[in-house]
Amino acid sequence: MEPGLLLIPGPVPLPRQVREELAKPAAPHYGDAWVKAHSETGEMMRYIWSAPDAHVFPIAGPGHAALEAIGYTFLRPGDRIVVVSNGFFGDRTHEVLLTHRVKADLVSSAWGSAPDLAALRTALKTPAKAVVVVHNETSTGVTNSLDPIVEAAHAADAFVIVDAVSSLGGLPLPFAKLGIDAGFSASQKCIAAPAGIAPVAVSRSLWESTDPKSVEGWYLNLYTWDRYEREWGDWHPTPTTISSNLFYAFHRALKLLREEGLEARFARHAKVAARLRAGLAELGFKPVGPSAILSNTVGCFTPPPGVDPARLVRRLKDEHDIYISGGLGPLRGKTIRVGTMGTQADPESIDWLLKAVRASV
Numbered sequence: 287m288e289p290g291l292l293l294i295p296g297p298v299p300l301p302r303q304v305r306e307e308l309a310k311p312a313a314p315h316y317g318d319a320w321v322k323a324h325s326e327t328g329e330m331m332r333y334i335w336s337a338p339d340a341h342v343f344p345i346a347g348p349g350h351a352a353l354e355a356i357g358y359t360f361l362r363p364g365d366r367i368v369v370v371s372n373g374f375f376g377d378r379t380h381e382v383l384l385t386h387r388v389k390a391d392l393v394s395s396a397w398g399s400a401p402d403l404a405a406l407r408t409a410l411k412t413p414a415k416a417v418v419v420v421h422n423e424t425s426t427g428v429t430n431s432l433d434p435i436v437e438a439a440h441a442a443d444a445f446v447i448v449d450a451v452s453s454l455g456g457l458p459l460p461f462a463k464l465g466i467d468a469g470f471s472a473s474q475k476c477i478a479a480p481a482g483i484a485p486v487a488v489s490r491s492l493w494e495s496t497d498p499k500s501v502e503g504w505y506l507n508l509y510t511w512d513r514y515e516r517e518w519g520d521w522h523p524t525p526t527t528i529s530s531n532l533f534y535a536f537h538r539a540l541k542l543l544r545e546e547g548l549e550a551r552f553a554r555h556a557k558v559a560a561r562l563r564a565g566l567a568e569l570g571f572k573p574v575g576p577s578a579i580l581s582n583t584v585g586c587f588t589p590p591p592g593v594d595p596a597r598l599v600r601r602l603k604d605e606h607d608i609y610i611s612g613g614l615g616p617l618r619g620k621t622i623r624v625g626t627m628g629t630q631a632d633p634e635s636i637d638w639l640l641k642a643v644r645a646s647v
């Protein structure tokens with residue numbers, strides 16, 4: 287049975303044109319049509335990252351695969367890095383990169399609050415190779431301002447890795463203008479494609495300052511992806527078999543995004559998120575973060591006294607066919623989370639949800 291209204295913080299409902307790509311017969315993962323779609327996908331990824339000069343890769347895998355690809359390609363065992371965390375995904379990034387045998391120091395602040403910039407600056411007094419930060423913390427519905435983090439990192443000669451999983455294509459993220467060095471996202475959020483492709487962007491300076499021979503591994507080595515694009519680009523530009531349905535669906539979703547235009551898309555996300563916040567505020571729900579840093583792609587709210595969030599999530603599903611999420615980590619059993627990403631950033635969907643919440647509290 288298909289869910290009625292999928293308002294979890296990703297995956298999001300797929301547009302009709304994207305679903306049509308998934309229903310087509312399997313096609314080869316090489317040849318003229320593939321080369322054309324691959325090249326257009328590269329151009330569109332540079333567009334959504336606002337990074338005309340970046341190296342971009344459509345890594346077949348979830349967002350975590352792209353984090354690991356960046357880790358394996360640009361970090362080495364023993365490197366010191368600083369991970370900025372104010373939520374579940376910041377902590378997860380730390381956990382993942384620790385397994386890469388780097389020395390990953392954590393600069394944490396309370397879930398729902400902004401990153402601790404003073405602690406970051408102090409941590410950067412000791413040399414670090416990179417600073418890693420989540421742009422939009424999906425666990426708390428907070429968007430982290432990247433400018434001061436990039437500035438502090440670069441002032442300390444560290445490069446910056448940004449997790450843009452729940453922001454790319456939904457929130458302004460001027461990769462080149464901000465001077466971000468490496469970023470990754472995932473197809474199933476603001477891009478509104480099926481899960482399974484992780485768009486990666488790498489700045490020219492980080493790319494050129496790394497010795498490809500120093501990178502271990504093959505699939506998650508971005509220089510392997512680059513080599514296939516350069517050497518096999520006229521017929522088979524990706525190193526392995528990618529599901530053609532998935533790839534063409536991703537390509538179609540990017541085309542829809544480009545037709546809408548980034549600015550219009552950001553404005554749509556902002557408008558719908560404001561509608562959600564206003565509607566829930568009327569019902570006594572409070573966002574977890576302070577108003578200045580609330581996310582326009584994911585909302586995380588504490589219900590009014592007497593409303594059990596887990597029960598509300600269940601009732602919305604059982605009685606209204608609407609899927610939202612509960613809290614993660616310390617917010618489990620205390621909050622609800624609602625996605626307003628891609629296709630979810632639609633006023634009618636939010637009105638449908640608000641009506642159902644009104645009937646359930």
Ligand SMILES: Cc1ncc(COP(=O)(O)O)c(C=O)c1O
Pocket residue numbers: 295296348349350351375420422423424449450451452472
């Ligand atoms: C901010 C953030 N980072 C990373 C991830 C992990 O993405 P994936 O499940 O595609 O690996 C998520 C997933 O929700 C996320 O919201």
